[in-house]
Amino acid sequence: MNNSFNVGLYIRLSRDDGNIESDSIVSQRSLLNQYVKENNYNVIDEYVDDGFTGTNFERPAFKRMIKDIELGKINMIITKDMSRLGRDYIGTGELIEKYFPNNNIRYIAINDGIDTFIDNTNNDIAPFKAIMNDMYAKDISKKVKTSLHSRMKDGLYVSGRCPYGFMKDPNNKNHLVINEEQAETVRLIFDLALKGNTYHFIAQELTKRKIKTPASYYNYVWNTKCSSKCISQEQGVWVDTTIKEILTNRIYVGDSVQGKTKKINYKLKKTIKNNPKDYIIVQNTHEVIIDRDTFNYIQTLLPKNVKRPEKKRFYLLDGLLYCGDCNHRITIRYQNKTGRSYTTCDYYRTYSKYHVCTTHTNNYEILESVILDNIKNVCHKYLDKNEIKDSIGNITFESNTINVKKQIESLELTNNKLTENLDKTYMDMLKGIIDEEQYMRISESIKNDISINKEKIDNLKNKQFHNKKQDSKKIKEYIKKFLSFEKPTRELLINLIEKIYIYQDKRIDIIFTFKNIT
Numbered sequence: 442m443n444n445s446f447n448v449g450l451y452i453r454l455s456r457d458d459g460n461i462e463s464d465s466i467v468s469q470r471s472l473l474n475q476y477v478k479e480n481n482y483n484v485i486d487e488y489v490d491d492g493f494t495g496t497n498f499e500r501p502a503f504k505r506m507i508k509d510i511e512l513g514k515i516n517m518i519i520t521k522d523m524s525r526l527g528r529d530y531i532g533t534g535e536l537i538e539k540y541f542p543n544n545n546i547r548y549i550a551i552n553d554g555i556d557t558f559i560d561n562t563n564n565d566i567a568p569f570k571a572i573m574n575d576m577y578a579k580d581i582s583k584k585v586k587t588s589l590h591s592r593m594k595d596g597l598y599v600s601g602r603c604p605y606g607f608m609k610d611p612n613n614k615n616h617l618v619i620n621e622e623q624a625e626t627v628r629l630i631f632d633l634a635l636k637g638n639t640y641h642f643i644a645q646e647l648t649k650r651k652i653k654t655p656a657s658y659y660n661y662v663w664n665t666k667c668s669s670k671c672i673s674q675e676q677g678v679w680v681d682t683t684i685k686e687i688l689t690n691r692i693y694v695g696d697s698v699q700g701k702t703k704k705i706n707y708k709l710k711k712t713i714k715n716n717p718k719d720y721i722i723v724q725n726t727h728e729v730i731i732d733r734d735t736f737n738y739i740q741t742l743l744p745k746n747v748k749r750p751e752k753k754r755f756y757l758l759d760g761l762l763y764c765g766d767c768n769h770r771i772t773i774r775y776q777n778k779t780g781r782s783y784t785t786c787d788y789y790r791t792y793s794k795y796h797v798c799t800t801h802t803n804n805y806e807i808l809e810s811v812i813l814d815n816i817k818n819v820c821h822k823y824l825d826k827n828e829i830k831d832s833i834g835n836i837t838f839e840s841n842t843i844n845v846k847k848q849i850e851s852l853e854l855t856n857n858k859l860t861e862n863l864d865k866t867y868m869d870m871l872k873g874i875i876d877e878e879q880y881m882r883i884s885e886s887i888k889n890d891i892s893i894n895k896e897k898i899d900n901l902k903n904k905q906f907h908n909k910k911q912d913s914k915k916i917k918e919y920i921k922k923f924l925s926f927e928k929p930t931r932e933l934l935i936n937l938i939e940k941i942y943i944y945q946d947k948r949i950d951i952i953f954t955f956k957n958i959t
Contacts, residue, residue, distance in 0.1 A: 446547060448482045449506055449515040450474075453490040453525045466491055469521045476519065476551055485515050495528035495574070510544055522552040523570050530571035537567060590874065593699045594883075596723035600699060604692045605655040606730055617692075617727040624730045626652055627693060631731050634688050634739050637931030639755060644679040654679055688743060691722065694736045695729040698722050722862060724890070737851035742935060756782070757931055758809055758941065764788065765942035765950060767798040773805050784808060784943065799945045812941060813929070815951060820920045820937075846954065849901050852894045859894075863887045916954075 452469045466489060477484055486509065488502040498504075509515050518541075520526050526548075527533040537557065541548050547558045555567050592599050597615035606627040610616040626647070633643045647654075657677045691698050700721040702712040742760055762771035762784060769788035776783065782805035789798040863884055870880040916937075923933045942950035 446482055446517040447485045447515045448477060448517045448519060449485055449509060450477070450487045451503070451506060451518055451520045451525060452487065453493060453495060453500070453503075453520075455492060455494045469525065472521055472551065473519055482517070482519075485509075495524060495526075497529060498527060498532055510546060516545060517547040517549070519549045519551065521550070523550045523555065523567065524574040526550070528574045530568070530575040533571045533574070534568055537571075587874075590700070590721065593697070593721040594723065594875070596697050596726035598697055598699070598726070604690065605658075605687065606693060607727070617697075619728050619730060623658065627687060627730050630684060630687055631693075631735065631739060634742065635735065635932070637742065637760075637935045639759065640681040640684040640688075642755060643684045644681050647679040647684075648677070651677070652679070653677065655683065685743070688739060691736070693729065693731040694733045695727055696722055696724045697726040718861065718865065722858070733855065734848050734851040737854045738847040740854070741850065756805065756809075757928075757934060758805075758812065761935070761938055761941050763940050763942050764798060764801055765944035765948065766801070769798070771801060771943050781806065801943055801945055803943065803947075808943075812949065812951065815949070816934075816937065817924060819951075819953070820924055823920060824917065824924075845901050849898055852898050852901070856891050856894050859887050859891050863891075 450470075450473045452466055452473070454466055454469070470487070476482075486506075488506040490500040490502040493500040493503075506515070506518070510518075518526075523533065523537075526536065537548060537555075540546075541557060547556070549556045550567075553567070553570055554561070555570075589599055592615070598609070598617050599615060603609055603617065603620075606620060606623045607617040608620040610618045629652075630643055630647070633646060638646075654677055687693075698720055700715060700719065702714055705711050705713060756773045759773055760770075762773070763769070764771055764786045767786065767788050769786060771784050772787045772790065773782055773784055775781075784801060784803045784805055786798050786801040789800055866875070866880055866883050866887070869875045870877060875883070919933060919936050923929045923937060926933070937954055939952040939954055941952070944950075
């Protein structure tokens with residue numbers, strides 16, 4: 442009778458199962474071979490999935506075994522126990538209760554005493570064993586996740602792939618060191634952004650220079666369902682979203698930013714994005730490529746929506762325009778029908794059905810011309826020694842050091858992030874993710890950083906107040922350069938202008954870096 446069965450031996454081991462010697466591939470093979478020898482079974486093939494989880498059935502050897510069942514090559518499967526077949530109680534139950542009987546397959550789990558061709562008590566409790574195996578996988582998943590989060594909070598880098606510009610320390614796989622070849626490209630990207638260039642312009646510039654993209658550098662192999670972004674990068678073409686990811690990534694100022702995604706559950710590989718507030722951020726964990734002041738200043742210049750198609754068009758005032766009535770950004774949109782560009786209040790455009798704010802529609806070309814004329818007028822007055830007094834008409838000039846202002850903005854932004862981290866740490870303690878001792882240690886460190894930054898801000902403000910002559914020289918340099926061009930560069934413009942407010946009644950407020958002027 443035993444000779445009538447064509448046996449397939451199935452062996453599986455994953456990292457989730459731990460380094461238990463009795464579960465090793467060698468141990469399972471030895472047990473199965475001994476069993477078939479004692480029972481004189483005819484073994485057709487051996488199917489081994491080494492390093493594959495049991496929470497799903499996306500395993501190469503398992504799929505090959507199913508194919509052989511459907512081809513009629515085997516009619517009996519033997520495993521060490523049910524957990525080797527799978528830890529998903531729904532899928533495992535489907536196999537044992539439906540698939541195997543429908544295909545006349547005899548299944549034996551040696552250690553669990555299960556044999557589907559024999560009516561015994563062990564077969565009856567098989568569903569409960571499947572649930573226990575599933576619960577074990579769930580428990581292991583929780584422990585692994587907790588361990589990873591703990592290491593992230595300690596500033597250890599646990600991701601498999603290094604961010605562009607870095608590589609893993611040969612002496613410590615959880616520490617990042619600078620990859621100089623890539624870091625040069627990162628510095629170039631930030632330098633181009635500092636000059637006021639758009640994502641699209643920077644991407645085009647890198648492509649023209651034939652600089653390797655992250656994808657082509659690592660020689661990624663994209664699947665057939667890959668997006669156009671993947672295909673473009675693979676072909677060496679830089680795309681806007683890649684530039685945005687680099688310019689907004691705090692990894693370049695020495696901070697580890699992890700926990701950006703999470704799995705839907707322990708059975709699926711699919712991930713979803715976490716809320717940025719839930720990112721695990723630890724400061725100063727590795728060498729910096731970009732200094733923090735420059736990084737934070739650039740964040741104030743970047744457009745908020747990279748996916749807008751009109752971003753492929755360059756606008757001198759892009760990112761500087763704000764609604765004077767609701768304080769949200771003014772976006773610039775191109776109309777194919779007219780061949781012209783128009784401004785629109787972004788808040789109104791997004792929530793128009795709620796009747797918030799108004800359109801603030803203006804012909805962009807005319808608006809830019811009017812604003813530049815006004816800026817030139819003010820700049821001429823500023824340079825005119827005969828008119829420089831405490832005030833010029835209703836215009837009062839207050840000198841501010843641009844670099845000092847950048848540092849203050851950077852420190853204030855950093856303190857806001859630290860305060861968010863402090864709040865998040867407190868919630869972690871309440872949820873039991875960390876204990877009170879860990880909370881006290883982390884919170885004291887964060888509070889100390891906030892206090893140091895506040896002291897720096899106070900010192901910078903004093904420096905700002907006592908340094909008017911030097912500020913004036915710097916401003917004059919920018920103004921002279923600005924006036925020397927028929928159409929100024931964006932780099933010069935953003936060094937002179939903070940914001941431009943547009944009102945529905947067509948009034949314009951220009952906020953200069955050296956004075957608020959209405």
